[in-house]
Amino acid sequence: MVYTKTFNGMKCRRVGGSGLWISEVGLGLWKWGDPNYDQSRIGEHEGFKVLDRSLELGVFHWDTANSYNFASGNCERLLGRYFASRGSTVREQVVLATKVSNSARPEHVTEYSFTPNQGGASRVYIMNEVENCLCRMKTDRIDLLYLHQLTLDEEGNYETPLEETWSAMDDLITQGKIRYLAVSNHPKNNIKDILDVQKTVAKDSSRRIIAVQNRYNLLERDMVAGEENGGSEKAFLDFCQKESFGIVPFMPLATGLLTGRYRKDNLDKVSGRTVEEEIFKETYLTDKNLSIVEQLNEIAKEKGITLPQLAIAWLLSHDQVCSVIAGVTKMNQLEDNAEASQVELTPEELDKIDSIVKKG
């Protein structure tokens, strides 16, 4: 049973064992930026209205990264302009999460060569890039900073000694630029390595990582383990429970497939995502997935909810999941997803969903 609080009608959960509260439904901002310039799908004009509405609905956990939309940095810049226009009261309501390790270009530059120090997990990059993030987002602190990717060399060893990465992160907390730390795209063994190192480099245990953001949705359950080939959902959830980590699933709607937009009988009529259409087709638009989606849609209809709400509520049925950051590019998507916080799936419904997903 998860202990929750409520803000503007939205249930909130603590992130793992920390004192940080976030809204159960968050906002995934991957496709936000400057659509004329970086192939994002939503820009400032509509974006500001969605952000305003998001706070009205209690959706105050916002997830971005320095590198979204082809390393343009524009998602963070959009947020910076938003915070500047709305003032500190609004900034204080938001739990602002961003990520570093990938590179991000200066503004208005399309062709840019990065030196080896402009990416990765070194002290020099992390310290420099956090300054850049703060500058782009026009804020003096980041509430939750993720190490975005594992950075390994060709032999699979850490490219930067873990002590260097995590003591730099700890320094950023001391400097007041970061409130909490987290990792993304990390499997269990690498997380364990970080915990070991943090015992030495972190000033106290409240500075250890509190959340893991890995891919997790009804169609890709084992992906939560952060391993490309063959992790185990159950083992990873147990690990997070034992270590008191919050899980923030990314691609919770299987990048759009769990919206019900794609069906066997309309595949030639709907357009997939423009940016990664081929990857999307190969990974998701399989006969098995489409048949699962059809059956899940029936359960959603019987319950009087939408398929995205069912997919989000299913993730939230796991105590370890602290917030679901579905990507939103339209106002009605935000409003639809926010309602998932009110949906309780019964044990019978959860069993039925489980058996559909397992049988296909």
Ligand SMILES: NC(=O)c1ccc[n+]([C@@H]2O[C@H](COP(=O)([O-])OP(=O)(O)OC[C@H]3O[C@@H](n4cnc5c(N)ncnc54)[C@H](OP(=O)(O)O)[C@@H]3O)[C@@H](O)[C@H]2O)c1
């Ligand atoms: N840590 C990482 O490496 C990583 C990687 C990927 C994503 N992420 C994070 O996770 C977030 C979510 O992932 P995602 O955006 O890739 O995929 P997603 O949440 O699985 O799917 C998002 C897409 O589903 C559609 N959608 C959302 N809500 C809907 C609704 N209620 N009704 C109908 N359609 C709806 C939208 O499609 P249209 O835009 O086509 O309308 C939206 O772009 C990202 O925004 C980002 O913050 C992190």
